[in-house]
Amino acid sequence: HITMIGMFLYKILKKIYLPNETVIPLAILTLILYAKMTDAGISTNRAVLMLAISLFGKLIGRTYDLITAMCLSGSITLLQMPLQIVNSGFLLSYGAVFAIAVVYPVLHDIFLSEEKEKMKLQRKTSILNLDFISFRKKDIKEKQEGKRKKAVRQVIFKLLDGILLSFSINLVTTPVLLYFYFDLPIYSILLNLCILPFLSLLLGIGILAGCIGMFSIPLGTFLGGSIYMILRIYEMLCNIFLQLPCSIITVGRPDKISFILYYGGLLLFLVCYSCYQKKWTIIFCLCMLSVFYHPNPSNLT
Numbered sequence: 001h002i003t004m005i006g007m008f009l010y011k012i013l014k015k016i017y018l019p020n021e022t023v024i025p026l027a028i029l030t031l032i033l034y035a036k037m038t039d040a041g042i043s044t045n046r047a048v049l050m051l052a053i054s055l056f057g058k059l060i061g062r063t064y065d066l067i068t069a070m071c072l073s074g075s076i077t078l079l080q081m082p083l084q085i086v087n088s089g090f091l092l093s094y095g096a097v098f099a100i101a102v103v104y105p106v107l108h109d110i111f112l113s114e115e116k117e118k119m120k121l122q123r124k125t126s127i128l129n130l131d132f133i134s135f136r137k138k139d140i141k142e143k144q145e146g147k148r149k150k151a152v153r154q155v156i157f158k159l160l161d162g163i164l165l166s167f168s169i170n171l172v173t174t175p176v177l178l179y180f181y182f183d184l185p186i187y188s189i190l191l192n193l194c195i196l197p198f199l200s201l202l203l204g205i206g207i208l209a210g211c212i213g214m215f216s217i218p219l220g221t222f223l224g225g226s227i228y229m230i231l232r233i234y235e236m237l238c239n240i241f242l243q244l245p246c247s248i249i250t251v252g253r254p255d256k257i258s259f260i261l262y263y264g265g266l267l268l269f270l271v272c273y274s275c276y277q278k279k280w281t282i283i284f285c286l287c288m289l290s291v292f293y294h295p296n297p298s299n300l301t
Contacts, residue, residue, distance in 0.1 A: 001203045002047035006031050010055065024055045042077070042089035046097070049073035066101045070094060088180040095173045103266075104168035106273050112161060159193070166192045175254060175262055184249045187241045194237050202230050 006027055013023040031048045038044055053069040074094055077084055084090040166189040178184065185191075205226050213220025241247055254262075 099172040
Protein backbone atom coordinates (compact mmCIF):
# COMPACT_ATOMS: atom_id res chain seq x y z
CA HIS A 1 0.00 0.00 0.00
CA ILE A 2 3.05 2.23 0.30
CA THR A 3 3.65 1.27 -3.32
CA MET A 4 0.08 2.32 -4.19
CA ILE A 5 0.64 5.77 -2.70
CA GLY A 6 4.10 6.23 -4.20
CA MET A 7 3.23 5.04 -7.71
CA PHE A 8 -0.03 7.04 -7.72
CA LEU A 9 1.91 10.20 -6.88
CA TYR A 10 4.60 9.33 -9.45
CA LYS A 11 2.03 8.85 -12.24
CA ILE A 12 0.11 12.02 -11.32
CA LEU A 13 3.30 14.10 -11.48
CA LYS A 14 4.27 12.42 -14.78
CA LYS A 15 0.86 13.40 -16.22
CA ILE A 16 1.82 17.06 -15.95
CA TYR A 17 4.96 16.34 -17.97
CA LEU A 18 7.52 16.81 -15.22
CA PRO A 19 10.91 15.10 -15.83
CA ASN A 20 11.99 12.05 -13.78
CA GLU A 21 14.73 14.15 -12.19
CA THR A 22 11.97 16.20 -10.51
CA VAL A 23 9.22 13.61 -10.07
CA ILE A 24 11.24 10.84 -8.40
CA PRO A 25 12.86 12.94 -5.62
CA LEU A 26 9.42 14.47 -4.87
CA ALA A 27 7.80 11.02 -4.69
CA ILE A 28 10.57 9.65 -2.45
CA LEU A 29 10.39 12.73 -0.16
CA THR A 30 6.60 12.32 0.14
CA LEU A 31 7.02 8.64 1.07
CA ILE A 32 9.59 9.51 3.74
CA LEU A 33 7.21 12.10 5.23
CA TYR A 34 4.37 9.57 5.11
CA ALA A 35 6.55 7.04 6.95
CA LYS A 36 7.34 9.64 9.62
CA MET A 37 3.65 10.49 9.96
CA THR A 38 2.77 6.82 10.54
CA ASP A 39 5.51 6.43 13.20
CA ALA A 40 7.98 4.77 10.80
CA GLY A 41 7.37 1.13 11.70
CA ILE A 42 9.68 -1.57 10.41
CA SER A 43 7.25 -2.71 7.70
CA THR A 44 6.69 0.89 6.58
CA ASN A 45 10.42 1.60 6.44
CA ARG A 46 11.00 -1.56 4.42
CA ALA A 47 8.27 -0.67 1.93
CA VAL A 48 9.48 2.93 1.57
CA LEU A 49 13.10 1.85 1.05
CA MET A 50 12.15 -0.80 -1.53
CA LEU A 51 9.95 1.62 -3.47
CA ALA A 52 12.65 4.30 -3.30
CA ILE A 53 15.10 1.77 -4.78
CA SER A 54 12.58 1.00 -7.54
CA LEU A 55 12.09 4.70 -8.36
CA PHE A 56 15.83 5.39 -8.22
CA GLY A 57 16.30 2.49 -10.66
CA LYS A 58 13.95 4.28 -13.10
CA LEU A 59 16.03 7.40 -12.70
CA ILE A 60 19.31 5.70 -13.66
CA GLY A 61 17.76 3.35 -16.23
CA ARG A 62 18.04 0.07 -14.30
CA THR A 63 15.45 -2.69 -13.96
CA TYR A 64 13.91 -3.51 -10.56
CA ASP A 65 14.67 -6.80 -8.83
CA LEU A 66 12.61 -7.71 -5.74
CA ILE A 67 15.28 -9.79 -3.99
CA THR A 68 18.00 -7.20 -4.56
CA ALA A 69 15.76 -4.41 -3.26
CA MET A 70 14.84 -6.51 -0.22
CA CYS A 71 18.50 -7.24 0.64
CA LEU A 72 19.59 -3.62 0.10
CA SER A 73 16.76 -2.15 2.20
CA GLY A 74 17.42 -4.73 4.95
CA SER A 75 21.12 -3.86 4.94
CA ILE A 76 20.36 -0.12 5.22
CA THR A 77 18.00 -0.76 8.15
CA LEU A 78 20.53 -2.95 9.97
CA LEU A 79 23.34 -0.44 9.45
CA GLN A 80 21.19 2.15 11.21
CA MET A 81 19.77 -0.19 13.89
CA PRO A 82 21.72 -3.48 14.15
CA LEU A 83 19.49 -4.89 16.91
CA GLN A 84 16.53 -5.00 14.51
CA ILE A 85 17.90 -8.40 13.46
CA VAL A 86 16.20 -9.82 16.59
CA ASN A 87 13.03 -7.73 16.23
CA SER A 88 9.86 -9.70 15.42
CA GLY A 89 8.53 -6.99 13.08
CA PHE A 90 11.77 -6.96 11.06
CA LEU A 91 11.90 -10.75 10.73
CA LEU A 92 8.20 -11.09 9.84
CA SER A 93 8.24 -8.24 7.32
CA TYR A 94 11.34 -9.37 5.45
CA GLY A 95 10.35 -13.02 5.83
CA ALA A 96 7.05 -12.26 4.08
CA VAL A 97 8.86 -10.53 1.19
CA PHE A 98 11.28 -13.45 0.91
CA ALA A 99 8.32 -15.82 0.76
CA ILE A 100 6.67 -13.79 -2.03
CA ALA A 101 9.90 -13.49 -4.00
CA VAL A 102 11.29 -17.03 -3.62
CA VAL A 103 8.87 -19.57 -2.11
CA TYR A 104 5.60 -18.49 -3.75
CA PRO A 105 6.86 -18.78 -7.38
CA VAL A 106 8.00 -22.36 -6.70
CA LEU A 107 4.70 -23.43 -5.11
CA HIS A 108 2.76 -21.66 -7.87
CA ASP A 109 4.76 -23.57 -10.47
CA ILE A 110 4.05 -26.86 -8.68
CA PHE A 111 0.31 -26.49 -8.14
CA LEU A 112 -1.09 -23.87 -10.53
CA SER A 113 1.17 -23.69 -13.58
CA GLU A 114 -0.84 -26.28 -15.53
CA GLU A 115 -4.13 -24.51 -14.78
CA LYS A 116 -2.63 -21.19 -15.83
CA GLU A 117 -1.44 -22.67 -19.13
CA LYS A 118 -4.92 -24.11 -19.77
CA MET A 119 -6.51 -20.70 -19.19
CA LYS A 120 -4.02 -19.05 -21.57
CA LEU A 121 -4.69 -21.70 -24.21
CA GLN A 122 -8.47 -21.24 -23.86
CA ARG A 123 -8.07 -17.47 -24.21
CA LYS A 124 -6.00 -17.85 -27.39
CA THR A 125 -8.43 -20.41 -28.80
CA SER A 126 -11.43 -18.17 -28.14
CA ILE A 127 -9.70 -15.24 -29.88
CA LEU A 128 -8.83 -17.37 -32.92
CA ASN A 129 -12.38 -18.71 -33.21
CA LEU A 130 -14.14 -15.32 -33.04
CA ASP A 131 -14.40 -15.01 -36.82
CA PHE A 132 -16.01 -18.42 -37.22
CA ILE A 133 -18.82 -18.05 -34.67
CA SER A 134 -22.28 -18.07 -36.20
CA PHE A 135 -25.15 -16.21 -34.59
CA ARG A 136 -27.65 -19.04 -34.21
CA LYS A 137 -29.43 -19.23 -30.86
CA LYS A 138 -27.75 -22.52 -30.01
CA ASP A 139 -24.27 -21.11 -30.69
CA ILE A 140 -25.00 -17.97 -28.66
CA LYS A 141 -26.24 -20.07 -25.72
CA GLU A 142 -23.15 -22.30 -25.85
CA LYS A 143 -20.95 -19.23 -25.98
CA GLN A 144 -22.65 -17.72 -22.91
CA GLU A 145 -22.29 -20.98 -20.98
CA GLY A 146 -18.63 -21.13 -21.96
CA LYS A 147 -18.14 -17.58 -20.65
CA ARG A 148 -19.78 -18.48 -17.33
CA LYS A 149 -17.56 -21.55 -16.91
CA LYS A 150 -14.51 -19.49 -17.80
CA ALA A 151 -15.48 -16.81 -15.24
CA VAL A 152 -15.97 -19.46 -12.54
CA ARG A 153 -12.58 -21.03 -13.37
CA GLN A 154 -10.91 -17.62 -13.13
CA VAL A 155 -12.50 -16.93 -9.72
CA ILE A 156 -11.43 -20.36 -8.43
CA PHE A 157 -7.93 -19.83 -9.84
CA LYS A 158 -7.59 -16.43 -8.12
CA LEU A 159 -8.89 -17.89 -4.86
CA LEU A 160 -6.40 -20.77 -4.97
CA ASP A 161 -3.65 -18.34 -5.93
CA GLY A 162 -4.47 -16.18 -2.89
CA ILE A 163 -4.44 -19.25 -0.61
CA LEU A 164 -1.09 -20.32 -2.05
CA LEU A 165 0.40 -16.85 -1.55
CA SER A 166 -0.78 -16.73 2.06
CA PHE A 167 0.47 -20.29 2.65
CA SER A 168 3.90 -19.35 1.25
CA ILE A 169 4.16 -16.45 3.68
CA ASN A 170 3.06 -18.65 6.59
CA LEU A 171 5.60 -21.28 5.58
CA VAL A 172 8.43 -18.79 6.11
CA THR A 173 7.08 -16.77 9.04
CA THR A 174 5.53 -19.50 11.23
CA PRO A 175 8.78 -20.32 13.15
CA VAL A 176 9.26 -16.59 13.85
CA LEU A 177 5.67 -16.33 15.13
CA LEU A 178 6.22 -19.34 17.40
CA TYR A 179 9.51 -17.96 18.72
CA PHE A 180 8.02 -14.61 19.78
CA TYR A 181 4.35 -15.43 20.48
CA PHE A 182 4.31 -19.22 21.13
CA ASP A 183 0.91 -19.62 19.39
CA LEU A 184 -0.07 -20.98 15.97
CA PRO A 185 -3.17 -19.33 14.37
CA ILE A 186 -4.74 -22.15 12.35
CA TYR A 187 -7.21 -20.10 10.30
CA SER A 188 -4.93 -17.17 9.49
CA ILE A 189 -4.78 -18.06 5.77
CA LEU A 190 -8.58 -17.95 5.44
CA LEU A 191 -8.82 -14.80 7.56
CA ASN A 192 -6.30 -13.03 5.31
CA LEU A 193 -8.44 -13.86 2.28
CA CYS A 194 -11.38 -12.10 3.96
CA ILE A 195 -9.41 -9.07 5.17
CA LEU A 196 -6.95 -8.25 2.38
CA PRO A 197 -9.50 -7.24 -0.32
CA PHE A 198 -10.72 -4.36 1.91
CA LEU A 199 -7.27 -2.95 2.70
CA SER A 200 -6.93 -0.96 -0.53
CA LEU A 201 -10.42 0.48 -0.01
CA LEU A 202 -9.56 1.30 3.60
CA LEU A 203 -6.38 3.12 2.57
CA GLY A 204 -8.09 5.05 -0.22
CA ILE A 205 -10.99 6.22 1.97
CA GLY A 206 -8.57 7.11 4.78
CA ILE A 207 -6.45 9.36 2.55
CA LEU A 208 -9.57 10.90 0.98
CA ALA A 209 -11.13 11.55 4.40
CA GLY A 210 -7.90 13.16 5.62
CA CYS A 211 -7.67 15.47 2.59
CA ILE A 212 -11.36 16.46 2.59
CA GLY A 213 -11.33 16.88 6.38
CA MET A 214 -8.88 19.78 6.00
CA PHE A 215 -11.63 21.75 4.22
CA SER A 216 -14.86 20.25 5.60
CA ILE A 217 -14.88 18.49 8.96
CA PRO A 218 -18.47 17.13 8.62
CA LEU A 219 -17.73 15.56 5.22
CA GLY A 220 -14.41 14.18 6.48
CA THR A 221 -16.25 12.72 9.49
CA PHE A 222 -18.84 11.14 7.20
CA LEU A 223 -16.09 9.40 5.21
CA GLY A 224 -14.47 8.41 8.49
CA GLY A 225 -17.67 6.48 9.27
CA SER A 226 -16.91 4.19 6.32
CA ILE A 227 -13.47 3.51 7.79
CA TYR A 228 -15.08 2.74 11.14
CA MET A 229 -17.46 0.23 9.52
CA ILE A 230 -14.61 -1.59 7.74
CA LEU A 231 -12.64 -1.82 10.98
CA ARG A 232 -15.73 -3.12 12.79
CA ILE A 233 -16.08 -5.80 10.10
CA TYR A 234 -12.42 -6.72 10.69
CA GLU A 235 -13.06 -7.03 14.42
CA MET A 236 -16.18 -9.11 13.83
CA LEU A 237 -14.34 -11.47 11.46
CA CYS A 238 -11.49 -11.93 13.95
CA ASN A 239 -13.97 -12.74 16.72
CA ILE A 240 -15.81 -15.23 14.49
CA PHE A 241 -12.58 -17.05 13.60
CA LEU A 242 -11.52 -17.07 17.26
CA GLN A 243 -14.73 -18.91 18.14
CA LEU A 244 -13.94 -21.74 15.71
CA PRO A 245 -12.54 -24.98 17.22
CA CYS A 246 -8.74 -25.09 17.55
CA SER A 247 -8.45 -21.49 16.28
CA ILE A 248 -5.18 -21.02 18.17
CA ILE A 249 -2.83 -23.81 19.19
CA THR A 250 -0.18 -23.08 21.82
CA VAL A 251 2.95 -24.82 20.58
CA GLY A 252 5.57 -23.02 22.64
CA ARG A 253 8.95 -21.70 21.56
CA PRO A 254 10.89 -24.16 19.33
CA ASP A 255 14.52 -24.80 20.22
CA LYS A 256 17.42 -23.69 18.02
CA ILE A 257 17.89 -27.15 16.52
CA SER A 258 14.29 -27.10 15.31
CA PHE A 259 14.89 -23.74 13.60
CA ILE A 260 18.00 -25.03 11.86
CA LEU A 261 16.22 -28.19 10.70
CA TYR A 262 13.14 -26.30 9.53
CA TYR A 263 14.87 -23.61 7.50
CA GLY A 264 17.47 -26.12 6.32
CA GLY A 265 14.61 -28.30 5.06
CA LEU A 266 12.98 -25.31 3.34
CA LEU A 267 16.26 -24.39 1.67
CA LEU A 268 16.75 -28.02 0.61
CA PHE A 269 13.25 -28.06 -0.87
CA LEU A 270 13.94 -24.90 -2.92
CA VAL A 271 17.32 -26.20 -4.12
CA CYS A 272 15.90 -29.63 -5.04
CA TYR A 273 13.07 -28.08 -7.00
CA SER A 274 15.34 -25.66 -8.85
CA CYS A 275 17.63 -28.56 -9.81
CA TYR A 276 15.12 -31.33 -10.54
CA GLN A 277 11.71 -29.61 -10.73
CA LYS A 278 9.89 -32.70 -9.52
CA LYS A 279 6.57 -32.41 -7.76
CA TRP A 280 7.59 -34.95 -5.14
CA THR A 281 9.89 -32.35 -3.59
CA ILE A 282 6.79 -30.91 -1.91
CA ILE A 283 7.17 -33.75 0.62
CA PHE A 284 9.93 -31.68 2.25
CA CYS A 285 7.27 -29.15 3.29
CA LEU A 286 5.32 -31.86 5.08
CA CYS A 287 8.45 -33.23 6.73
CA MET A 288 9.27 -29.77 8.08
CA LEU A 289 6.00 -29.66 10.02
CA SER A 290 7.09 -32.69 12.05
CA VAL A 291 10.05 -30.70 13.40
CA PHE A 292 7.74 -28.80 15.76
CA TYR A 293 6.11 -31.87 17.26
CA HIS A 294 7.31 -32.47 20.80
CA PRO A 295 5.34 -34.83 23.07
CA ASN A 296 4.74 -33.40 26.53
CA PRO A 297 7.13 -35.03 29.04
CA SER A 298 4.70 -34.38 31.92
CA ASN A 299 1.24 -33.03 32.65
CA LEU A 300 2.72 -29.82 34.03
CA THR A 301 4.37 -28.81 30.72
